[in-house]
Amino acid sequence: MGAFYLAALVILWAGRRGNVSRKLAAVASVVCLLAGSGALAAAVYPWGNSYGITVNRLQDLPGKGVVPATAGYMALTFDDGPYPPYTDRLLDVLKEKKAHATFFLVAEQAQRHPELVKRALAEGHTVGLHAFRHRDFLKLTEEERQKDLALGKKVLHDITGKEPVYWRPPHGFRDFSVMEVAAAEKLTVVNWSVIPRDWTGIGKQEIHNRVMDKAENGAIVLLHDGDSPFYKASRKATVDAAALLIDSLREKGYHLVSLEEYVQAEKRPGQ
Ligand SMILES: [Zn+2]
Known part of the structure; x- marks a missing residue:
C-alpha cells in the first residue's frame, strides 16, 4: 500500500x-x-483543460497545415530579454544572416527597453510572452498568475500593437492550473525540445555543439539573450553561438524560422 x-x-x-x-x-x-x-x-485527476497542449516541437503548433516530409525546420528561441547590449547584438546577427527567431520577453524588461521590442518585431521576429515578472508560476496564487499574464500581454500590446499569442512559462514550469490560466488568457504554451543550458557559463562552441547534437526537424531550441531577474551575466557566448549555429544548421539543410513564420509557411499550399 x-x-x-x-x-x-x-x-x-x-x-x-x-x-x-x-x-x-x-x-x-x-x-x-x-x-x-x-x-x-x-x-x-486531470480536470478540465488542465492538461492543455504544450508545444515542444514546431509540429505541435496549432493552426498549421500538413508538414512536408522533406522540410527541415528549426526554431531558435531566446528567453528573458530584452537585455542590452546582448539583444541588440543578437538582432544584428540575425539581420546579417537573414534569419528569424522567437523572443519570449519579460514584460517589465520590455517596459525598460521598448525600442528593442519594436526592433525585433519590425525585423520579422516573433514576440512572445515569458512573464510580466520572472517568477515560478507554481508558487503563485491563481490570482497572481492571471494578473501577471494579463499585465504582460497588455505591456507587449502597448509597445507593439499586437497581442502575444505564445507564452513560455518561466523555467518551463506548469501544472494543471497554470495551464488553465494560460488557456483562459488565450495563450499557447511553448516550451522546447533542445536545451543546451547556455546560462551555465559554457562557451559558444559548447553551446553550438550541444544544439547540433540534438538538431532535428521541428526542434525548438531554448537559448537566453537575457538574465532574469538580476541582469548581470554576459550573454556574449549565446550571441556568438547563434551566429555559428545559423551557419551550421543551414549547412545541414535546416530552415530557421520564427514560430509565426512556420505557421504561415505551413498554411501556404504547395509548399
Ligand atoms: Zn526565463
Whole structure:
C-alpha cells in the first residue's frame, strides 16, 4: 500500500511539471479510487483543460497545415530579454544572416527597453510572452498568475500593437492550473525540445555543439539573450553561438524560422 501511495505522489509531482499525459493521470486517478483513496484520485485527476497542449516541437503548433516530409525546420528561441547590449547584438546577427527567431520577453524588461521590442518585431521576429515578472508560476496564487499574464500581454500590446499569442512559462514550469490560466488568457504554451543550458557559463562552441547534437526537424531550441531577474551575466557566448549555429544548421539543410513564420509557411499550399 505504501508503494502505491508513493507511485501516486510521484505521478502528482511529475504532473505538476507537465510531464504526465492526460491518459496516464486519468488511469492513475481510477486506480486511486479503486484503492479507496478518493482524495488522491481527485488530486491526480486531470480536470478540465488542465492538461492543455504544450508545444515542444514546431509540429505541435496549432493552426498549421500538413508538414512536408522533406522540410527541415528549426526554431531558435531566446528567453528573458530584452537585455542590452546582448539583444541588440543578437538582432544584428540575425539581420546579417537573414534569419528569424522567437523572443519570449519579460514584460517589465520590455517596459525598460521598448525600442528593442519594436526592433525585433519590425525585423520579422516573433514576440512572445515569458512573464510580466520572472517568477515560478507554481508558487503563485491563481490570482497572481492571471494578473501577471494579463499585465504582460497588455505591456507587449502597448509597445507593439499586437497581442502575444505564445507564452513560455518561466523555467518551463506548469501544472494543471497554470495551464488553465494560460488557456483562459488565450495563450499557447511553448516550451522546447533542445536545451543546451547556455546560462551555465559554457562557451559558444559548447553551446553550438550541444544544439547540433540534438538538431532535428521541428526542434525548438531554448537559448537566453537575457538574465532574469538580476541582469548581470554576459550573454556574449549565446550571441556568438547563434551566429555559428545559423551557419551550421543551414549547412545541414535546416530552415530557421520564427514560430509565426512556420505557421504561415505551413498554411501556404504547395509548399
Ligand atoms: Zn526565463
